[in-house]
Amino acid sequence: MKTYTAIVERCLDTGLYVGSIAGFSGAHTQAETLDELNQNLREVAEMLLEDGEPILQTEFIGTQNVAIA
Numbered sequence: 001m002k003t004y005t006a007i008v009e010r011c012l013d014t015g016l017y018v019g020s021i022a023g024f025s026g027a028h029t030q031a032e033t034l035d036e037l038n039q040n041l042r043e044v045a046e047m048l049l050e051d052g053e054p055i056l057q058t059e060f061i062g063t064q065n066v067a068i069a
Contacts, residue, residue, distance in 0.1 A: 017032070024045065025057060
C-alpha cells in the first residue's frame, strides 16, 4: 500500500473542500464533505496509477505561519 499526502483547503465562495495530492500532477478534486473528498482523491489517484507510478514533481514538507506586522 502506498500513501500520498493530500493538501486540503475550503473554497470560501462555494464552501466545497478542495484537495490535491502533493506533487501528483492531475490528482485534484472537490467535495461537500471531508469523507467524500478523501474518497474522490482515492479514486483520482487509482485512475492515474493505471498509467503507472507517477514521477512526483514536488515533495510535501509542511506548513508555516507567516506573521505580518
